[in-house]
Every structure is written in structure tokens, then in C-alpha cells.
Amino acid sequence: MAGDPDEFAEIALKMHDEDSLDETAERLLEYSLKAVSCSYAGVIFVHGGKRVETVVATHPIVEVLDQIQLDHGEGPDIDVLSDVVSIMVSDTTTESRWPDWGKRVAEVGIRSLLSVRLYTSTDTVGTLNLYDVEPNHFDVDDQAVAHILARHAAIALANARSNEQLRQAIDARKLIGQAQGILMERFDLNADQAFAVLLRYSQDYNVKLRLVAERLIATRVLPS
Structure with missing residues (x-):
């Protein structure tokens, strides 16, 4: 899939064709796991610029990982929502930006992470979060692919949320x-x-x- 404009265009159309917000997010995870092979994936939504929730995930552990960030008030997903468009963590056991978060996440078996903001020109929808049990799993190519998926998905998700509301x-x-x-x-x-x-x-x-x-x-x- 990586680097294929036609396939990305087809993905974008399929995500826009989904009937509900959850179905659109689930389709994003399906494509993300194919494009960037990893252990787990999840989508976080932000509501009103403050409240966040795990909307869909490929495994229950993802909600645990999201809650760890909320409990500590720090972590890559939180920073992606406000400061940067994506963050890669090569090894949670040596992560110095969020040491408390890194320690807790490593304890539950997650060693690497890629988080990408889902946003449009007017709004931040949430984040796409990819996890793996091995360190150094993600590279810059994975990051580029995740960015493309996230940009297509953000528009589809924003439209789905507006339609649902x-x-x-x-x-x-x-x-x-x-x-x-x-x-x-x-x-x-x-x-x-x-x-x-x-x-x-x-x-x-x-x-x-x-x-x-x-x-x-x-x-x-x-x-x-």
C-alpha cells in the first residue's frame, strides 16, 4: 500500500462511504494495520477541545494505554493533540520525554509507539495511535504512511461526526x-x-x- 496514490484514493472513498462514526474509525484501523504492521491500534477522539475518549481499538489493552496517559497527564497522544502532528517512540524503556508514562507502558508490554493527529483545516478530531510490543518497530516510512491515512481519515471522521450530531x-x-x-x-x-x-x-x-x-x-x- 505504501506510496500507492490510487490505493490511498480508494481508501479515502471507502472511509467516506461508511454510515457511522464508529464504522469510519474501525475502517481506519483496518487500513492502518495493513499499511503499518503493528501489534495494536486505536483512535482517540477529543470533544470540545478537552474531553478525550477511546472510540475504537483493536484490543482492550489500548484503552488501558490511553488511561495511563490520562492518569499521568502526560504522554505522546496528549502532546499530539496540542503541540505536534505526530510523535514516534522508539523504546518506552528509555523514553525521557515522559518517563513516568514510559515506565508504565513498558510494564504492560508496549515498547514502541506512533501517534498521529487527526485534524482538518478547522478542527482537531483526535489521534490515530499505533503500538508494538517490540522496540524500534516504526520508522520514518511508517510515519509518512500514517500521516497520509490520518489526513484522509480526519476529513471522513469529521463529516461522520457532523452527520451523527x-x-x-x-x-x-x-x-x-x-x-x-x-x-x-x-x-x-x-x-x-x-x-x-x-x-x-x-x-x-x-x-x-x-x-x-x-x-x-x-x-x-x-x-x-
Whole structure:
């Protein structure tokens, strides 16, 4: 795959064709493992510029590795999200930039890492993270290939996330509309009055408006 423009173009099209955010991320991992042979891989998303989460991974150990960085507040993935576009770690046992992180990661069997930022011209989506149990596994060619994959994937992932948020917003509007209809019929309210009732319950009970609507539709009863 490395260096083949036609194959990279085909990969980009396939990632854009995926229906959901998770499916797009999973396809990225599939291609990454083929292009850069390694032990494990995962994708981290960043939400609102602060909260991060492991979206997909090829093995449960990846979530452990991500949590180690969050617990220590340091590590290559964190730096890639803010300072640089990619980082390569040749050997975690001798890594001096994040010594605490390196020690913990080495203890769980990871010796080398390649982390690449997933970003568009307007937004940072997250990071693509590749791991191997052997030291000195990744080289500059692997880094170049990962960069190309990440740039294609970032656009597909950003679009998938926007589409998913739009679908969620549409679903929420439908649920709230149904809940308003129930209140309007039961209590002879107009649409604005019914919405005000839902909003008051949402604020009083510190529950999202969508959840108040879901409960009313399912039980025909507002929170008590």
C-alpha cells in the first residue's frame, strides 16, 4: 500500500462511504494495520477541545494505554493533540520525554509507539495511535504512511461526526415534539406551553430535555 496514490484514493472513498462514526474509525484501523504492521491500534477522539475518549481499538489493552496517559497527564497522544502532528517512540524503556508514562507502558508490554493527529483545516478530531510490543518497530516510512491515512481519515471522521450530531439533533426534535403532543392533548396546552413544561422539568430535575421527553413518551408520566 505504501506510496500507492490510487490505493490511498480508494481508501479515502471507502472511509467516506461508511454510515457511522464508529464504522469510519474501525475502517481506519483496518487500513492502518495493513499499511503499518503493528501489534495494536486505536483512535482517540477529543470533544470540545478537552474531553478525550477511546472510540475504537483493536484490543482492550489500548484503552488501558490511553488511561495511563490520562492518569499521568502526560504522554505522546496528549502532546499530539496540542503541540505536534505526530510523535514516534522508539523504546518506552528509555523514553525521557515522559518517563513516568514510559515506565508504565513498558510494564504492560508496549515498547514502541506512533501517534498521529487527526485534524482538518478547522478542527482537531483526535489521534490515530499505533503500538508494538517490540522496540524500534516504526520508522520514518511508517510515519509518512500514517500521516497520509490520518489526513484522509480526519476529513471522513469529521463529516461522520457532523452527520451523527445532526441525526441526534433531528431525533431529539422528534422526541420533544411527541412529548409536547402528549401534554397538549392531556392538559389542553398549546405548543409553547407544553414546551415550557418540559423545559421546567428538565431544569428542576437537572435532566436533559431529550431524556424528559423520552420518559414521558415511554411512561406517559413526567418525573415526580
